[in-house]
Amino acid sequence: MSDQPVKLIQKATWVGSIANVALAIVKITVGKITGSQALVADGVHSFSDLVTDTAILIGSRYWTAPADKGHPYGHGRFETLTNIFIGVLLAAVGLGIGWDSISSIGHEQTTTPGMLAFVAAVASILVKEVLYRWTLIQAKKINSRALYANAWHHRSDALSSLPVAIAVIANWVVPDLHYLDQVAALLVTAMILKAAFxxxxxxxWELTEAEADTELESQIQQYADEDPDIREVHAIRSRRTGSSILLDFHLLVDPEMSVDRAHTIAENFKSHILKQIEEVVDVIIHIEPYTCAERVMNPCCEGTCDDSGEQGNKSE
Structure with a gap:
């Protein structure tokens, strides 16, 4: 990976970090002043964003490193581990907020959150939604799954502030609605846990070596059909490593073709795939002759094909 994507990841993360610190301090302070437990919980959520920002800043130094002897397929799984860390941390924060909310339901609330809590919640929604949209654009530019996950972390923070704002307004209009603030905090928990999942x-799924993309096989087949020198492709396998996809398959050509010509066809096909599918970073192609023994997509019947694998005439 070039320096440009790394700089973009760090820039997007630093911008988010500064915003998270400011929002966390404001929400926790205002929440304590106004007696809004939901706003305090939302502030803690913003601090959890700061921890994930740190994980991305550290992790990006590793997953963007080029392949080496120790990691011949690259370091993309460091990005996967970073995503798992973000998800686990987010789930832990959500469960902690939920437990505190449930524990406080049995206690009478002595104050009704004031309008200052509403202003803080609305400000958080606006700032975090802007951060979500901007970070998502940066993630799409360089196809970074970790940056994409962090963008959704911003969105979860924006969504979690929404029930806080609603609870403050409802408590202000109908002060007798006891425990509404705690219920709002539980809604925050649900949104955080959803984002974590x-x-x-x-x-x-990636760590289990699952298929990288269900649509990838049909794309490869389509590209093969467009190349007159390729008779068939099969045994297509793909796996994801971070934001990248590794691909391998068998490619069948005319059995009378020279090895040099077959190699050139395979290399050109590989270049075409790398150009068309941005996520694919490496392709391993196993060249085979288009004979009855090797054909899979269009198998020929025994005794009806010549040595080249072409369908023969049964009457001959």
């Missing part, structure tokens, strides 16, 4: 599941 959406970050964790793809990362765990």
């Amino acid at each position: 959406e970050i964790l599941w793809p990362a765990i």
Whole structure:
């Protein structure tokens, strides 16, 4: 990876970190002053964003490193581990907030959160939504799954501030609605846990060596059909390593073709795939002759094909 994507990751993360510190301090302070437990919980959530920002700043130094002898397939799994860390931390924060909310439901609330809590919640929604959209744009530019996960962390923070704002307004209009602030904090918990699952599941799926993309095989088949020198491709396998995909498959050509010509066809096809599918960073192609013994997509019947694998005439 060139220096430009790394700088973009660090820039987006630093911007988010500064915003998270400011929002966390404001929300926790205002929450304590106004007696809004939900706003305090939301402030803690913002501090958890800061921890994940740190994980990305540290992790990006490793997953962007080029392949070496110790890691011949690159260091992309460091990005996967960073995503798992983000997801686990987010889930832990959500469960902690939920436990505190449930524990406080049995205690009478002595104060009703003031309008200052509402202003802080709305400000958080606006700032975090802007951060989400901007970070998502940066993630798409360089196809960074970790940056994409952090963008959704910003969105979860924006969403978690919404029930806080609603609870403050409801308490202000109807002060007798006891425990509404705690209920809002539980809604914050649910949103945080949902965001954690959406970050964790793809990362765990990747570690199980699952197929990288269900649509990838049909794309490769389509590209092969467009190349007149390629008779067939099969045994297509893909796996993800961080934001990158490693691909391998068997490519069948005319059995009378020279090895040099077959190699050139395979190399050109590889270059075409790398150009068309940005996530794919490496392709291993196993060249085979297009004969009955090797054909899979269009198998020929025994006794009806010549040595080249072409369908023969049964009457001959």
